Amino acid sequence: MSEAATRPKHVGSAVRRVEDPRLLAGQGSYVADLFPADALHVAFRRSEHGHARIRGVDAAAAAALPGVIAVVTAAELDGLVRPVRATSRMANYQATATRPLAAGKVRYVGEPVVAVLAESRYIAEDGAELVEIDYDPLPDIADPEAAAQPDAPVLNPETSSNILVDRSFSRGEPEAAMAAAPHRVGGRFRFHRKAPIAMEPRACLATIERGRGALTLHSATQIPGIIRDALADALDLPGHALRVVAPDVGGGFGGKASLYAEEMVVAALARRHGRAIGWVADRMEDILSTSHGFDEIVDAELGFDADGRLLALRADILGDIGAASIYPWTAALEPVQVASFLPGPYRLASYRGHVRAVATSKAPTGPYRGVGRPISTFVMERLVDMAAHRLGLDPVELRRRNLIKAEEFPYKIGSGIIWDRSGFQECLESACATIDYAALRREQEVARAAGRWIGIGVASYAELTGIGSRISAAPGMPINTGTETADISIDSTGAVTAKFGVASHGQGLETTLTQIVADELGARLADIRIVQGDSAAVPHGTGTYASRSAVLAGGAATLSARVVRQKLVAAAAHLLEASEADIEVEEGRVRVAGTDRELTFREVARAVYSEMGRFPRDTRPDLSASETYDPYFGTTASATHIAMVEIDPGTFSVRVLRHVVAEDCGRLINPMIVDGQVHGGVAQGIGAALLEEVIYDERGQIVTANLVDYLVPTAAEIPSLEVAHVESELPATIGGYRGMGEGGTIGAPAAIANAVSDALAPLGIEIAELPVTPERLFRLIQAARTQ
Ligand code: MCN
Ligand code: SMO
Structure with missing residues (x-):
C-alpha cells in the first residue's frame, strides 16, 4: 500500500x-442551458390510452402550422434508427424492444407516438396538439394480477404472455423447515409505485459537428457511456462519431439511468436534418414517461423457533414492471432484486423465493434509489417484527440473535449472494446507542399512558454495492457495468x-x-x-x-x-x-x-x-x-435505522419525530457528503413510507401526473436526522470504500412501517402496505375498532 x-x-x-x-x-450548465439559438425543438404527442391499436395518424394540420418542420411517426424513423433490446441469458425471460416511437399499438398513457419538430418549443407543442391519432381501444391490462393470468390479453406482440421474467431461488430445505417451524408469521405485502422526481426533468440535445458530421448528444442522464454504446448500435455509428455528454444534471434517482425513446428520436432527427435538435420534458411528461420504481405484491412467510431463531423464509413476488423491459436493465432488475435480497442480513438456512415480472399498461419501471431492496427490507423487517411480537421479545433483541456475526463472514444467503464482512451487529448497537433505545422505550411508555400514538421502529438491512464484473456480466446484459x-x-x-x-x-x-x-x-x-x-x-x-x-x-x-x-x-x-x-x-x-x-x-x-x-x-x-x-463481486454495505413516529388521532397523519441511521460504508471519503447522501436517501424513504404513490385506474389512466396529486416530502415532513458511522473492518476494495448512495432509501420505509405498526400495536394493526397514507390508516383503524 x-x-x-x-x-x-x-x-x-x-x-x-x-x-x-x-x-x-x-x-x-444543464441541457436546457446549452441550446444554440438556431436549435430546433421537439415535442411529443403521447398516448392518451393505456392500451390501443393505432389505426392511423393524421399529421396534416400539424404539418401545416407555420414553423413546423416535420411531423414524424414510427414508420418514418424506420431506416434511421433501429430499436434496441435488453437481452439476457436468464431462463424464462422474454425480451421486448425499446423503440423510438410507438408502432402499431400503444401500451401506456404517455408513450411517445408522434414527434413534432419545429422552430420553437411553443410551435412544437401547438403542432403536437394538432396531430390526430385514430385509436382502436384494446382490452385493459392495468391490473398486475389479472395481467399475470394465462388467458390475459398480451401487451407486447413479441411476447407469448405478460410474464416477462419467471425465476426461483432455493436454498436449504425451505418446505420441510417451514413445516417444522414451531412458529410462523406471514402476510401479503404491497409496496406501491413511485416516480423519481428529480428537480431537473429529462432533457436531451443533439448537435452535429460541422464538416465531420459527428453527433454529440447532451443528455440529462446518469449513464452517458451506456447511451453512447446503445445509440452507436441504434444509429449504426462508430464511437468516435458519437459522443454522449451528461453536463450538470439535476438529480436522477435512477430515473435517468436507462436509455429512452426520446434520446433515440432526437439523435436520429438531428442526423437527418443536420441541425441541432433538442427536447426538454415538462413535469407532467416526466411523471408520465420517466421510468417508475418499485410496485410489488409480496406474499411471504417466516418460520422461527421459540428462542426467536429464524429457520425458513418463503416468498412469492409479483412485480408490476409496466409496459416493457427497460434498456439495458431488463424487467428483471427491480423484482428480481426483491427476491435476491429478501433474506437480508440474517442467519437463515432455508429460503425459497419465486418472482415474476408482469407487463401491464403503465410506464415501464426501472432503477429507483434502492432498487428492490426497499421492498425486500420492508417485507423482511416487518416479518422480523411480527415474529418478535409473537414471542414477546424486543425487536432489537430478536435482531441481535439473528444478524450475522463478525466471525460468520463471508456468508452466503438463500439467493446465492455472498456478504463479505460488514458491521451488521455493530450498526444495530450503534443505532441503539445513538438514539438511546432504552430511554426511547421509556419515553414511549409515558406517552402511551397519556394516550398518544407513539411508535418506535427498527430496520436492519444489507446491500451489495460497488458491483464488479462477476455479477454484472453473469445474466448476459448487453453491456458490462462492472x-x-x-x-x-x-x-x-x-x-x-x-x-x-x-x-x-x-x-x-x-x-x-x-x-x-x-x-x-x-x-x-x-x-x-x-x-x-x-x-x-x-x-x-x-x-x-x-x-x-x-x-x-x-x-x-x-x-x-x-x-x-x-x-x-x-x-x-x-x-x-x-x-x-x-x-x-x-x-x-x-x-x-x-x-x-x-x-x-x-x-x-x-x-x-x-x-x-x-x-x-x-x-x-x-x-x-x-x-x-474491477471489484469483481462488490462489497456489502449495511445499516440499522431507528425511527420514532407519532400518529395524529384526528387526521391519521404520521409524523416522524426521530430518525437515526447507523451505517457501515467502510472508509468515508467525505463525511459531509456521506451524511448528505443519507439525509437525501432517508427523505426519499419517508416519501415512500408515507406519501408518494403513482396511481393508475383500472383503465390504465394515470391520476397522479402532477405534484399536487403526487406528494413528495418537503422539509416540513423530514425531521432532523442523526447519522452514525461504523467502520467495522475495511472491505477488500481498493481504498476500503463501500457504496452508500442508496442506503437511506432502503432502510427508512421499513423502519417507519415498523414504527407505525408499533404505535398501533394496542389495536393489533400490522402495516403491510406502503405508503401508509392517512386514508389507509383511517381504514385500518376503523376496521380494527369495529372488530
Ligand atoms: N462516498 C464517500 N465515502 C464512501 C462512499 C461514498 O464519501 N465510503 C461518497 C461518494 O464519493 C459519492 C457519494 O458518497 O460522492 C455516493 O457514493 P456511492 O455510494 O458510490 O454512489 P454513486 O456515486 O454511484 O451514486 C449513485 C447513487 C444512486 S444509485 C442513486 S439512485 C442516487 C444517489 O446516488 N441518486 C442521487 N444519490 C443521489 N444524490 C443526489 N443528490 N441525486 C441523485 O439523483
Ligand atoms: S436507482 Mo440508482 O440510479 O441505482
Missing part, C-alpha cells in the same frame, strides 16, 4: 464541495486532469474523486480537474448508479494516480539526482526527503515534456496513466 493510502490527508475529511460555487451561484476506468495525466503546466466514465448528478463526485487523486498523487486539491459524465473521457465507462462510483471510480482513480505518482517520482529522482526511495510528493511538490531540494509539478512537467535533453532519449518519461478497476 502506498504511503498516501495509509496516511490520507484529504480522504476522510469534510472537504467543501468543489462543484458548489458553480452550482449554487447559478453557473451550472468496471470503470480513470485516465489521469499531469499536463505540461503541471495541472492534473482526471477523466472518468461515471456521471455525477448530485453525489458530489467531483469533490470525492478530487480528494482521492490529491492523496494518491500528492497533488493540491486546486490543481486537479475532474472530467466526468462524458463518453469520450475513457474508452469504456457506463455512469453513476447502483452505489458504485466511490468503489469503482475511486478504485480506478487510486490505481491510475499511483502509476502517475510513480512516474513523477522516477522523473523527479532523475532531475534531483536522488534515489526514488528518497523522493516525497506532497501538495504539488516533489522533494528529496529531509532537504530543501524540491521541484513543483510544473517544473517536473516542463522538464518531462519540453526540456528533452534532461532525460536520456530511451528513458523519456510521460506523466499519465489509464487504469481500470
Whole structure:
C-alpha cells in the first residue's frame, strides 16, 4: 500500500464541495442551458390510452402550422434508427424492444407516438396538439394480477404472455423447515409505485459537428457511456462519431439511468436534418414517461423457533414492471432484486423465493434509489417484527440473535449472494446507542399512558454495492457495468486532469474523486480537474448508479494516480539526482526527503515534456496513466435505522419525530457528503413510507401526473436526522470504500412501517402496505375498532 493510502490527508475529511460555487451561484450548465439559438425543438404527442391499436395518424394540420418542420411517426424513423433490446441469458425471460416511437399499438398513457419538430418549443407543442391519432381501444391490462393470468390479453406482440421474467431461488430445505417451524408469521405485502422526481426533468440535445458530421448528444442522464454504446448500435455509428455528454444534471434517482425513446428520436432527427435538435420534458411528461420504481405484491412467510431463531423464509413476488423491459436493465432488475435480497442480513438456512415480472399498461419501471431492496427490507423487517411480537421479545433483541456475526463472514444467503464482512451487529448497537433505545422505550411508555400514538421502529438491512464484473456480466446484459476506468495525466503546466466514465448528478463526485487523486498523487486539491459524465473521457465507462462510483471510480482513480505518482517520482529522482526511495510528493511538490531540494509539478512537467535533453532519449518519461478497476463481486454495505413516529388521532397523519441511521460504508471519503447522501436517501424513504404513490385506474389512466396529486416530502415532513458511522473492518476494495448512495432509501420505509405498526400495536394493526397514507390508516383503524 502506498504511503498516501495509509496516511490520507484529504480522504476522510469534510472537504467543501468543489462543484458548489458553480452550482449554487447559478453557473451550472444543464441541457436546457446549452441550446444554440438556431436549435430546433421537439415535442411529443403521447398516448392518451393505456392500451390501443393505432389505426392511423393524421399529421396534416400539424404539418401545416407555420414553423413546423416535420411531423414524424414510427414508420418514418424506420431506416434511421433501429430499436434496441435488453437481452439476457436468464431462463424464462422474454425480451421486448425499446423503440423510438410507438408502432402499431400503444401500451401506456404517455408513450411517445408522434414527434413534432419545429422552430420553437411553443410551435412544437401547438403542432403536437394538432396531430390526430385514430385509436382502436384494446382490452385493459392495468391490473398486475389479472395481467399475470394465462388467458390475459398480451401487451407486447413479441411476447407469448405478460410474464416477462419467471425465476426461483432455493436454498436449504425451505418446505420441510417451514413445516417444522414451531412458529410462523406471514402476510401479503404491497409496496406501491413511485416516480423519481428529480428537480431537473429529462432533457436531451443533439448537435452535429460541422464538416465531420459527428453527433454529440447532451443528455440529462446518469449513464452517458451506456447511451453512447446503445445509440452507436441504434444509429449504426462508430464511437468516435458519437459522443454522449451528461453536463450538470439535476438529480436522477435512477430515473435517468436507462436509455429512452426520446434520446433515440432526437439523435436520429438531428442526423437527418443536420441541425441541432433538442427536447426538454415538462413535469407532467416526466411523471408520465420517466421510468417508475418499485410496485410489488409480496406474499411471504417466516418460520422461527421459540428462542426467536429464524429457520425458513418463503416468498412469492409479483412485480408490476409496466409496459416493457427497460434498456439495458431488463424487467428483471427491480423484482428480481426483491427476491435476491429478501433474506437480508440474517442467519437463515432455508429460503425459497419465486418472482415474476408482469407487463401491464403503465410506464415501464426501472432503477429507483434502492432498487428492490426497499421492498425486500420492508417485507423482511416487518416479518422480523411480527415474529418478535409473537414471542414477546424486543425487536432489537430478536435482531441481535439473528444478524450475522463478525466471525460468520463471508456468508452466503438463500439467493446465492455472498456478504463479505460488514458491521451488521455493530450498526444495530450503534443505532441503539445513538438514539438511546432504552430511554426511547421509556419515553414511549409515558406517552402511551397519556394516550398518544407513539411508535418506535427498527430496520436492519444489507446491500451489495460497488458491483464488479462477476455479477454484472453473469445474466448476459448487453453491456458490462462492472468496471470503470480513470485516465489521469499531469499536463505540461503541471495541472492534473482526471477523466472518468461515471456521471455525477448530485453525489458530489467531483469533490470525492478530487480528494482521492490529491492523496494518491500528492497533488493540491486546486490543481486537479475532474472530467466526468462524458463518453469520450475513457474508452469504456457506463455512469453513476447502483452505489458504485466511490468503489469503482475511486478504485480506478487510486490505481491510475499511483502509476502517475510513480512516474513523477522516477522523473523527479532523475532531475534531483536522488534515489526514488528518497523522493516525497506532497501538495504539488516533489522533494528529496529531509532537504530543501524540491521541484513543483510544473517544473517536473516542463522538464518531462519540453526540456528533452534532461532525460536520456530511451528513458523519456510521460506523466499519465489509464487504469481500470474491477471489484469483481462488490462489497456489502449495511445499516440499522431507528425511527420514532407519532400518529395524529384526528387526521391519521404520521409524523416522524426521530430518525437515526447507523451505517457501515467502510472508509468515508467525505463525511459531509456521506451524511448528505443519507439525509437525501432517508427523505426519499419517508416519501415512500408515507406519501408518494403513482396511481393508475383500472383503465390504465394515470391520476397522479402532477405534484399536487403526487406528494413528495418537503422539509416540513423530514425531521432532523442523526447519522452514525461504523467502520467495522475495511472491505477488500481498493481504498476500503463501500457504496452508500442508496442506503437511506432502503432502510427508512421499513423502519417507519415498523414504527407505525408499533404505535398501533394496542389495536393489533400490522402495516403491510406502503405508503401508509392517512386514508389507509383511517381504514385500518376503523376496521380494527369495529372488530
Ligand atoms: N462516498 C464517500 N465515502 C464512501 C462512499 C461514498 O464519501 N465510503 C461518497 C461518494 O464519493 C459519492 C457519494 O458518497 O460522492 C455516493 O457514493 P456511492 O455510494 O458510490 O454512489 P454513486 O456515486 O454511484 O451514486 C449513485 C447513487 C444512486 S444509485 C442513486 S439512485 C442516487 C444517489 O446516488 N441518486 C442521487 N444519490 C443521489 N444524490 C443526489 N443528490 N441525486 C441523485 O439523483
Ligand atoms: S436507482 Mo440508482 O440510479 O441505482
